[in-house]
Amino acid sequence: MRDRRDNATLDLFSGWEPPEIAPRFAPETVRAATLAGRVCRAVSAGLKAAGIDRAEAAARLGAYLGEDISRHMLDAWASEARGKHIAAYRLFALAALLERPEMLNAALEDSDFMVVPRRFEPLIRRELAREDLRKMEQIIEAADAAWRARR
Numbered sequence: 001m002r003d004r005r006d007n008a009t010l011d012l013f014s015g016w017e018p019p020e021i022a023p024r025f026a027p028e029t030v031r032a033a034t035l036a037g038r039v040c041r042a043v044s045a046g047l048k049a050a051g052i053d054r055a056e057a058a059a060r061l062g063a064y065l066g067e068d069i070s071r072h073m074l075d076a077w078a079s080e081a082r083g084k085h086i087a088a089y090r091l092f093a094l095a096a097l098l099e100r101p102e103m104l105n106a107a108l109e110d111s112d113f114m115v116v117p118r119r120f121e122p123l124i125r126r127e128l129a130r131e132d133l134r135k136m137e138q139i140i141e142a143a144d145a146a147w148r149a150r151r
Helices: 035-050 054-065 071-077 088-098 102-107 118-150
Strands: none
Touching: 035 054, 035 071, 035 088, 035 102, 054 071, 054 088, 088 102
């Protein structure tokens, strides 16, 4: 049997991947036995991915929160061995300052929730409205059918 594919035309979709909606670290980057361990690894990976010095990150976080945050505190939050865990509000602030939403998605991995960029909010609202519209259309169709059946 002969191959009838067109080998002269470029494949427009080769190498194309859909855009990432909810940024995540590679699973092996944040794999841990416990949620606390996963958060520690996410803090470490987020700091590394941001490419800024931990002392500078601590200073920015401290200024943002109005608290004294040291590099040693960041080191402790990023270490599973130290047993010092980051408070949720500090994790949120750190992820926001570093612009690393994948830190939060790592913490939410086993839940039904995820962090998506705010720019997707209108699209999500639109799709939720379309879902509601489909439900309303089904109700209208059922009511129309019931009305026709009574005539």
